[in-house]
Amino acid sequence: MTPAVIDDTTLYAVLAPFAAAVVAPFLTRWLKHNAAWPLAIVPALMFLHFTGFIGPVSEGQTFTAAMAWAPAYNVEFSVYVDGLSTLFAMLISGIGTFIILYAGGYLKGHPQQGRFFSFLFLFMGAMMGLVLCNNLISLFIFWELTSITSFLLIGFDHLRAASRRAAIQALVVTGGGGLALLAGFLMIMVTTGKFEMSALLTDPKVIKNSGYYLPIFLLVLGGAFTKSAQFPFHFWLPNAMEAPTPVSAYLHSATMVKAGVYLLMRMQPVLGGTELWTTVLPIFGGLTLLVGTILAVRQTDLKLMLAYTTVASLGLLVMLTGTSHEKALEGAVLYLLAHSLFKGALFMVAGTIDHEAGTRDITKLGGLRAAMPITFIAACLASLSMAGLPPFIGFIAKEVLYYGTWGWLEFWGLPLTITALVGNALMLVIAAAVALKPFLGPKVETPKHAHEGPILLYAGPVVLSVLGLGLALVASTTGNLLIAPTLASVSGKVVELDLHLWPTYIWGNVALYLSLVTIGLGIFLFTQLDRLRDLIAAVLKAIGWGPDKGFDQFLAGIVSFSSWITHRLQTGKMQTYMLLTFAFTAVAVLLPGYLTNSFPAMPKMPDYRFYEWGILLIAVLGLIAVLIAKTRLTAIVSLGIQGFAVALIFMMFGAPDLSFTQFMVETLSVVILALVMTRLNLSPRDHRKGIDIALTAFVSVAVGLGLMLTLLAITQQPFDSRLSEFFTEYSRSIAHGRNIVNVILVDFRGFDTLGEIAVVVLAGLCVLALIRVRTKPDKPEEAPASAEAPLAEAQTGEAR
Structure with a gap:
């Protein structure tokens, strides 16, 4: 049966708790704990609204409503109301009404009661969105929002270390499962081409019959099991008892821990019934x-x-x-x-x-x-x-x-x-x-x-x-x-x-x-409760390890590994940083083409004129000069030949403004590097070992090859002239300029040009600062101290 489209009232009902979260602190400041009474009206009205769906859904009807959220990404804020979502919505709002009242009495006199009400309503809104959302991406957003708001609620008493640990533990476990769920949802959308839960339910066998059922099943299970505390992820839930009791009552009865169960029940027609399930x-x-x-x-x-x-x-x-x-x-x-x-x-x-x-x-x-x-x-x-x-x-x-x-x-x-x-x-x-x-x-x-x-x-x-x-x-x-x-x-x-x-x-x-x-x-077991408790305690003591301790070991391992990798990568040597940066750049540009076998075809060599061959020869000679340079300063100056050759190429192909910019930047770069080199206490020669030079050469060639192939791949694509046509059409009518290049630089890309100017000015100021630096002469050796030294120094001073 096709879902009936309803008005936006249900959408507003889902968003109502977020509005209450904004009002709650101000109302609590005015009414103190009695603010619980007017605040409880919000979930009570939500409960009454969803009771109106009981009759229609019991007759087999379903309903949808939607509003645009991020249409460019096919993300809507849409709801799907059927028997399952109605029951959950009634439980969340109905029990939530009494939780709000209970929190008013339980935290009476607490200085942060308004903040607590705000967190509680945010959590309520997140759960309502989770069980009612139709769009998979918006469902995931509310799914993660429950993890974030539960973190705030569990760690409400943030001055206690136990509360902070429990909140972090819940966030790490459920957040990790949420990432798995996101991957599962993305695979579902790619596999089926459907973004809405209601659309999936109309063709429930499409995922089961696909070749991606196993990874989708495991990823969805990862999200559901962590959220609903299934073994071995169960340990975070009892530790969440560090939260105030209103949180525990709400979280354990109808909200967060039931989110995983809701997901499994919702996906039962789509993923269930298989041998794996x-x-x-x-x-x-x-x-x-x-x-x-x-x-x-x-x-x-x-x-x-x-x-x-x-x-x-x-x-x-x-x-x-x-x-x-x-x-x-x-x-x-x-x-x-x-x-x-x-x-x-x-x-x-x-x-x-x-x-x-x-x-x-x-x-x-x-x-x-x-x-x-x-x-x-x-x-x-x-x-x-x-x-x-x-x-x-x-x-x-x-x-x-x-x-x-x-x-x-x-x-x-x-x-x-x-x-x-x-x-x-x-x-x-x-x-x-x-x-x-x-x-x-x-x-x-x-x-x-x-x-x-x-x-x-x-x-x-x-x-x-x-x-x-x-x-x-x-x-x-x-x-x-x-x-x-x-x-x-x-x-x-x-x-x-x-x-x-x-x-x-x-x-x-x-x-x-x-x-x-x-x-x-x-x-019988109740009559033996004390003995049973002692027996279980003895067994647990004998085991001595559990997932809760394993979580601490896991976090400690991450910290140790992070420290180890930091010390390996953050060596304090610029040479290592640059080598790693370019190595990862080479991997990023070469690996995708290798894995997908999508390297571009090499173009035919064009017929160059003699002066074009001459510029290429200058670039090659500059490269050879860099490689055979005996000193660093010679290599820097030789490197400038490459930049000037590129500037000449720009000029030959009709880009004089770009050529001028290249000349200026290259000149400044050579001057700055030369001045820096003359003022740093560096060896004039590169004394690296042969293996280091070979590794650097390999990475350099890999980066150059990767960028060359990337540029070739880009230029071999069909030219999209829409941007050029836009500039041609509007440069005169909007910016009142005939020179399109100038209009682009000054108007359409004005802030970008301003940034380039700032870079050039900053580079010039650096050059000026380096020129004005005076190298201090070496301090002469001090003469042996004697009784006559102070008198001689004073006479010298008078003479000056």
């Missing part, structure tokens, strides 16, 4: 799921526990997307929605506990239920969804994904089911620990007197956790309006869903049996 994604996704949950059990910090489960959840989503199985994809979409709700709520709960109790270490918390009842209820509701228990949306997602992995009756079906079961059981352990450990049990004294936070802190957790319950209670409506259109975008075909909260049958229901096993295993 259904092998690589499930392996890395499953491994990330297990690594994330195991490392989460190891932690005692609430935010780190939730961060590692986010890594695990992202791995689960990638694993399910990699199957390309319709039921597994349905489970992925359901879990995407469920995870966004319960993870956003739980991160805000963790931040509230830290804000009001002064710590988020579960070993130092307990008995907070009476002091923080609303937060406790929100934590329980969100944790039940995270644990995959009824009657929450997380339970439905778990049931469906088990149907998908078990129903994928291929070699990977059973291993993926076992992986999902173990991962979900460990997820239940973390959910129980987060919900129960801080709130139940005897009251533990905390650094701060714990109490319930203001409404700004608990509004988000309450609404998001209740939504996880409400969407499950109306599962059929949720499936028809949200899940089905999203699944249609991911799978590339229209699907019909019939979701139910409760299983329609029990006997033979494999997914239900797997859920019961998951719950039983999770409860």
Whole structure:
């Protein structure tokens, strides 16, 4: 179905957060933390706008809108609205509304709260652009903008070394993946000739059938895996917990870490379904799921526990997307929605506990239920969804994904089911620990007197956790309006869903049996949580190395290599610098022609007149004089013969002004070099060894040959007379001059000519300065000191 063209309102909705970012600091200066209330209106209105697309996209409609951005490069600011982009836009704007409110209470009194709001809105706008952009290049721009804005948010507390390190780590990892993604997008555009995502989806097999599928697949995976923290790139995400909790809640629930998942889901119809896709994604996704949950059990910090489960959840989503199985994809979409709700709520709960109790270490918390009842209820509701228990949306997602992995009756079906079961059981352990450990049990004294936070802190957790319950209670409506259109975008075909909260049958229901096993295993592991934590810590200590340490080693290696190469190249010798410069110049002009076998054909020798042969003979004699010169000064003067010969050639071929310029510049060059040589403490002769002379000669010949071939290639191309015709037509009418050359120099290229004049004047001033330099005579040897010396010096002075 051809996308319908809509007005620019959606484009403005995408750009609205950037406008809010400009206003936020000024509004915060006026209203303090209460600025969160009017600022939250912006994402709330965006959410309402995109809810208007629910009905049409659920009926299979798609929409586009575009405005010119860089038309010369086929880059438009265009949006593509379908089920997938609508769901993501609603999550980003809806959860973003409560994040803005939460930030108002969490950073109350912070002197940089306005700056934080501005960064948060920039990040929100970048994510909105990423999930809605239709043009591949503009999508990449927003992709990189999320990396830059997340760098600002993670490193918000820039006075702390840990914050700076985490921000740099996130920027390096995701930025490197972004460069890979750019290369992948460029290959897609070259291979298909299409610049729009909507155009790619109309012919999804074009990349799979091309010979460039493998490099495109690897490059796109590089961008997606780094952004969504897939193993072994997972380490940056937990370290990002150095950011304030509003950032963690937003980044881990619906925004940056989901960008890679969005990309994989968006590219599923174009790249998915192949043997490579259904092998690589499930392996890395499953491994990330297990690594994330195991490392989460190891932690005692609430935010780190939730961060590692986010890594695990992202791995689960990638694993399910990699199957390309319709039921597994349905489970992925359901879990995407469920995870966004319960993870956003739980991160805000963790931040509230830290804000009001002064710590988020579960070993130092307990008995907070009476002091923080609303937060406790929100934590329980969100944790039940995270644990995959009824009657929450997380339970439905778990049931469906088990149907998908078990129903994928291929070699990977059973291993993926076992992986999902173990991962979900460990997820239940973390959910129980987060919900129960801080709130139940005897009251533990905390650094701060714990109490319930203001409404700004608990509004988000309450609404998001209740939504996880409400969407499950109306599962059929949720499936028809949200899940089905999203699944249609991911799978590339229209699907019909019939979701139910409760299983329609029990006997033979494999997914239900797997859920019961998951719950039983999770409860058992929760009772052994302390022992399990110690065991994992011992294993990690025995291993002693991880990707996080490897990142530091990688950066240290880059610094060491840079130092080594700098010391090798930056020797302090001008001769080395010039040799390297000309060597790379030779490579640049010769290598492309050699690789493409596109060297120009040698032209026929023209019939020169006798005086033309004479000028060429002068140039050759000058070259021989340079080569056989015994002193540097003789070589410099002989080199001037080449310049004068070129000036004569210009004059013979009808360019007297250029010839005059060449004469003047060559004269100044010879004079300046000669004066410099006479005043530098240099040996009059070149005492280099034979091998150095041979190397210099080789590079010189290579550069000369390369430039000659380049000029020949240029002159053998058809002459484009448009510029000449332009100057001929407009020199008199615009510049009022008959001499076209003068008009070009004075009017059309006036600033260029001014620069040339400045160079000549500067060269003349240098010559004048060198002429005025007086070489000081050698200081005479001092006579031996004696008692009569001062008297003699004084008498000499009087005589003078």
